[in-house]
Amino acid sequence: MEANLGEKELKECEDEVSHLALDIGGTLIKIVYFSSNSSCSNDDQKNSLLKDRIDAPGGSLNYKVLTGRLHFVKFETRKINECIKFISSKRLHHYGDQDDGAPASDKNIIKATGGGAFKFADLFKEKLCIILDKVDEMSSLVAGANFLLKAVHREAFTYMDGQKEYVQIDHKDLYPYLLVNVGSGVSMIKVDGDNKFERVSGTSVGGGTFWGLGKLLTKCKSFDELLELSHQGNNRVIDMLVGDIYGGMDYTKIGLTSTTIASSFGKAVSDNKELEDYRAEDVARSLLRMISNNIGQIAYLNALRFGLKRIFFGGFFIRGHEYTMDTISVGVHFWSKGEAKALFLRHEGFLGALGAFMSYEKNGFTDVTREVTEQRSSKAKNSGAFESSTRDDVKDNGCIECRVQVRN
Numbered sequence: 455m456e457a458n459l460g461e462k463e464l465k466e467c468e469d470e471v472s473h474l475a476l477d478i479g480g481t482l483i484k485i486v487y488f489s490s491n492s493s494c495s496n497d498d499q500k501n502s503l504l505k506d507r508i509d510a511p512g513g514s515l516n517y518k519v520l521t522g523r524l525h526f527v528k529f530e531t532r533k534i535n536e537c538i539k540f541i542s543s544k545r546l547h548h549y550g551d552q553d554d555g556a557p558a559s560d561k562n563i564i565k566a567t568g569g570g571a572f573k574f575a576d577l578f579k580e581k582l583c584i585i586l587d588k589v590d591e592m593s594s595l596v597a598g599a600n601f602l603l604k605a606v607h608r609e610a611f612t613y614m615d616g617q618k619e620y621v622q623i624d625h626k627d628l629y630p631y632l633l634v635n636v637g638s639g640v641s642m643i644k645v646d647g648d649n650k651f652e653r654v655s656g657t658s659v660g661g662g663t664f665w666g667l668g669k670l671l672t673k674c675k676s677f678d679e680l681l682e683l684s685h686q687g688n689n690r691v692i693d694m695l696v697g698d699i700y701g702g703m704d705y706t707k708i709g710l711t712s713t714t715i716a717s718s719f720g721k722a723v724s725d726n727k728e729l730e731d732y733r734a735e736d737v738a739r740s741l742l743r744m745i746s747n748n749i750g751q752i753a754y755l756n757a758l759r760f761g762l763k764r765i766f767f768g769g770f771f772i773r774g775h776e777y778t779m780d781t782i783s784v785g786v787h788f789w790s791k792g793e794a795k796a797l798f799l800r801h802e803g804f805l806g807a808l809g810a811f812m813s814y815e816k817n818g819f820t821d822v823t824r825e826v827t828e829q830r831s832s833k834a835k836n837s838g839a840f841e842s843s844t845r846d847d848v849k850d851n852g853c854i855e856c857r858v859q860v861r862n
């Protein structure tokens with residue numbers, strides 16, 4: 455049953471925050487929280503509009519459905535204190551306050567995944583009196599990806615030659631697939647079903663490598679600046695191409711055109727130039743291509759190893775960046791001779807946080823039933839320093855309107 459809220463009612467109701475989950479990675483902290491539109495002053499209205507009770511399939515359990523929003527926010531892990539201030543100022547850590555039945559001792563237990571759930575457990579306890587309930591990182595990534603692919607409309611898309619094409623996922627034909635999460639490092643996971651997966655490979659040459667090397671080589675101050683720079687660069691200035699080696703000719707016998715990169719950064723060997731003699735734009739471009747190509751190639755090899763046709767790329771390295779996606783797609787297409795497909799996800803950076811969020815099930819948080827609409831969060835745009843992303847879409851900070859099913 456659906457709660458049928460008009461725009462007016464939605465505006466009149468203030469958001470009531472609940473259910474916070476964290477993914478504390480090597481570079482970024484990702485936060486997902488749910489806010490229900492359930493603090494209307496009139497209780498009757500609240501009950502009739504927002505909490506349609508439904509019976510569980512078995513008949514005995516009673517559920518209520520809350521209408522609200524899933525919010526997505528990120529912080530740099532090195533600025534963890536900003537994240538703690540944000541949680542504190544929004545009182546997100548009191549997620550259980552309105553949860554009638556929960557014992558007091560359960561109220562400040564927050565689901566958290568990623569290495570930082572271990573590393574920063576004491577800090578969260580000290581500053582926010584939160585106990586981090588650790589959820590395995592790989593199972594969170596898989597749960598997050600499966601949820602997005604099944605529940606969120608227009609989540610997965612291909613990107614080739616500047617064309618973005620949404621892919622309708624048939625739930626019965628989702629598995630198996632390869633999930634490649636490009637965070638600071640890269641994990642490659644063969645997914646065979648709900649909570650059925652195996653981490654089959656990984657590489658330390660990932661997003662951290664791009665951002666770390668890029669910072670050293672270009673003096674960029676932010677990841678966005680580095681990406682922007684790469685947009686304007688030309689990798690052929692530094693990369694050694696097949697044509698550079700073969701006197702401008704293709705090496706047709708082994709299928710290499712003259713414009714194929716033979717050696718990333720290879721021209722720097724014979725150029726007799728210092729770093730300062732290269733344009734930062736060109737360095738950034740070569741670096742992005744080198745990392746993206748390498749990830750695309752290892753991903754393809756693993757897909758080949760297990761006969762997987764679909765490769766979903768997640769993690770904050772992707773950032774919906776066209777050139778990154780294009781490079782990965784072209785690589786996968788080229789090496790697989792068109793057999794395998796690279797697919798991208800709109801909420802790519804939040805897989806782990808979403809997976810941790812979904813794990814509230816055991817505490818009575820049952821399901822995010824469906825997305826209603828997706829929109830940019832006006833709050834995210836207006837709330838100042840905490841959400842200061844330069845990009846404007848839901849991947850960075852934003853929200854999905856949805857319904858969640860909560861066990862009474």
Ligand SMILES: Nc1ncnc2c1ncn2[C@@H]1O[C@H](COP(=O)(O)OP(=O)(O)OP(=O)(O)O)[C@@H](O)[C@H]1O
Binds near residue numbers: 482803
């Ligand atoms: N604003 C940003 N600041 C820093 N890095 C960013 C930013 N946006 C995107 N990135 C890229 O995203 C990567 C981090 O991605 P993600 O948050 O998925 O991984 P993580 O969880 O921090 O790492 P890991 O899972 O390996 O612990 C960075 O290494 C960088 O390449």
Ligand SMILES: CC(C)(CO)[C@@H](O)C(=O)NCCC(=O)O
Binds near residue numbers: 479568637640641
């Ligand atoms: C160590 C993790 C899982 C932490 O998120 C990630 O950074 C990663 O998968 N790194 C690659 C490590 C490797 O397989 O070589």
